[in-house]
Amino acid sequence: MTISQSPPPGSVRPAPAPRVIDVFLKYLKAEGVNVVFGIPGGLLYPFFAVIESDPDMQLVMTKHEQGAAFMADGYARAGRRLSCCAGTAGPGATNLLTGVACAFADGVPMLVVTGQAASHALGKGAAQETSREDMDIVAMFRPVTKYSAMVISPESMAQHLRRALRLALTGRPGPVHLNVPVDLWEKPLHEAWFDPKTYRPDTRTFDRVAVQRAASLLMNAKRPILFAGAGVGTAVAEEHLRALAELLPARVATTPRGKGLFPEDHPLSLGVLGFAGHAAARETILGPNVDLLMTIGTSLNETATLNWAPALRKNRTFIQLDIDADRIGRNYPVDLALVGDAQTILVELVYHLHRSMREGGTIASQWDTAAPAKRVFSDGELRDSDRVPLTPQRWRKDFEEAVPNDATVFSDIGGHMLSNIHYLTMKDRQRFMINLGFGSMGHGTVAPIGAALAQPQHPTIAIIGDACFTMCGMDLVTAVEYEIPKLVWIVENNNMHGITWHASRALASGALSSVRYKRPLEVAAIARAMGLAAWIVDGPNQMQSTLRDALKVRGPSLIEVRVDPAVPPPIGDRVKSIAGFVDK
Structure with missing residues (x-):
């Protein structure tokens, strides 16, 4: 018969060994995530159980996994920070796909977690198993995420998670996906902690020579137009866009998705160009008088360009600013590319314009701020x-x-x-x-x-x-x-x-x-x-x-x-x- 020994009076019990789920949550909290959206299911039960019991986290149980992804998307868009949604294996994962695709298309940062059969059962045909040998969840998510991977061991979790978070939150944001076997969450994991600042680079870099050239072109333009897309909002650059527009002055239009990033009752506003847009934007920007068009945070897709109207590019200097180099010149050739964060580059442009003015330079814009563009509505x-x-x-x-x-x-x-x-x-x-x-x-x-x-x-x-x-x-x-x-x-x-x-x-x-x-x-x-x-x-x-x-x-x-x-x-x-x- 074994008699359990009580610890001596005054002694301190050793802290329980950290588990995979503990390390995972520590990284989530460090990135500002305090809500997880999803529907609990068997192959993700340990994850949901800990989320629900954690006083610093909130589990929002939705009525459909697509709704969980949509809610996480809305959380990230409005809060301008990382969000998290989760679903169990099989239909839980596939139900998430549409919402994740929405986030991917619009550049919304989201961590997607899906369940998986226990690691020792992979390849045996376990219930809802979705491994490579059966139905590959990781491959399903790969086209609609910046990163999709299965975590195959406790030791690899932190590495996968840091890489996923780095990709979700740098460059053009987007969703990332981790598929985790159910037995891994509660296994012990001793992990050297990485602060987010140490594994995510700051992407607020820019080409100083290109920005100086852009400032010169803007300063000498007689009829400049700023065309703002949703990337202005992603970069939290609304005030900086307005500062540049008022300094020049320049007329401003937005894409449909960028609607409201520049106040539509502002005297410099042309409203929306693109689907369901406004006559002032269409007639001014596609007209013959514009001599410079600078696009900011828009990929110039179908909805923003009236099915890629050729007149958008004709007879004018064309500057395109985007954080994703792949979107520069994709649909229209550019005279000057500005690759980088919209807020950082707009701040630098305003700085160079002010400096040029202090040195005696004159802004050439002929837009009359006292004569706002007339808002004309269809019907x-x-x-x-x-x-x-x-x-x-x-x-x-x-x-x-x-x-x-x-x-x-x-x-x-x-x-x-x-x-x-x-x-x-x-x-x-x-x-x-x-x-x-x-x-x-x-x-x-x-x-x-x-x-x-x-x-x-x-x-x-x-x-x-x-x-x-x-x-x-x-x-x-x-x-x-x-x-x-x-x-x-x-x-x-x-x-x-x-x-x-x-x-x-x-x-x-x-x-x-x-x-x-x-x-x-x-x-x-x-x-x-x-x-x-x-x-x-x-x-x-x-x-x-x-x-x-x-x-x-x-x-x-x-x-x-x-x-x-x-x-x-x-x-x-x-x-x-x-x-x-x-x-x-």
Whole structure:
């Protein structure tokens, strides 16, 4: 018989040996991650159990793994920091893929963790095993991440994790993926600690000669244009963009995804160029008078360039600034490339311009800041219409009167998206978020939950369509369960997939009748059944008070806006683009 010995009085018990999960969490916390989104499952149970029990972490259990990835995406976009989502093996992992692809397309930093069968069982056909010999999860994630790897031993975890975090957060950000066998998490791991500053380089470098040349070209331009993309937001360079624009002065347009990075009520603003953009931007930038165009943080893709309009490049000096050298000159040849962080380079440009002015140099810009570009809306008369059914244009005008100055506004994908881009005016301190790189319906419905958790002090408002609500709306229950405040969904209900219906009517092949619902969808009633406070807006001058009431609710809320389905969104450019692809 063995008698256990108690430690002598006053002695200190030795600390338990650190495990793989302990090392993993230490790195996550060092990178500022305090929320993990996912659905617990058997092959990732040890990971979720520790996350849930850790007082410094929050586990948000979503209703679908795609929602977990969308929420992590919203958390990273709004919080401008790394996020984390997780799913078990098999369908848990494959369900994450669409959300991860959205993050990859838009350059959003995210750590994705998936479960795996125990290391000793790999290759034997274990339940939900997804190794190389069966269904390769690592290979599935590789095209939509900057790094995807299986951790095969406790000793290799820290090395894989540091490499993943380094790639996620340097250069153009993006998601990374680690697949971990279930038995590794609780195995001991003695690891020499690396502070994040020691394994992630600072990428705020730039070519000083190129920046000096750019400053000279800007200073001598008579009609300079700054064309800003979402990379300005990634670099937290909004104020620096504005400083450069006002110093020159230069007119400023944004891409659809960059909407709001320069205040759209500013006298130098041209609004949006691209899908559902504004006449001022299109006519000015594609016109003959511009002698210099500088793009900042935009890849100049289809949505930003009116299907790669040749006039964007014609008869002008072309400067392209991007942190990713692969995007420089991809779609248009450049006269000067600036590779690096947008904030750093904009600061340096302003410095050189000020120095040149102190030395007697003169800025040549002839833009008249007292004569702002006139904002002309498509179907502008419908913004003032008092008719019922309500027009999409009118309720957005009412919305602008009540939306808080510090709100973050998300848009989902669909006909409402085009109206959001065109008819909403984003002002100083307001932020606009949209997933246009991948264009996945449902992102703008679910990502706002993550955004609201990342910035609880700011209101988060999601403007979505009824089709987006039906596709991913069950995760609104998640927001109710976690009582997330200052979070409002505005669901524009026209009982159809609006962009598909109206676009198909404009094409030669004719309308797709299947995208119209057979019965009216009672969105507010569904929301109330989920536990949300809900209202219906169906006439002019109702949105203002309703939105104010919704923002006072303790938890999340929803406003169903019933609009005239016969009113098309500003879809012309998109139809032309689709037709162009079909013709080819």
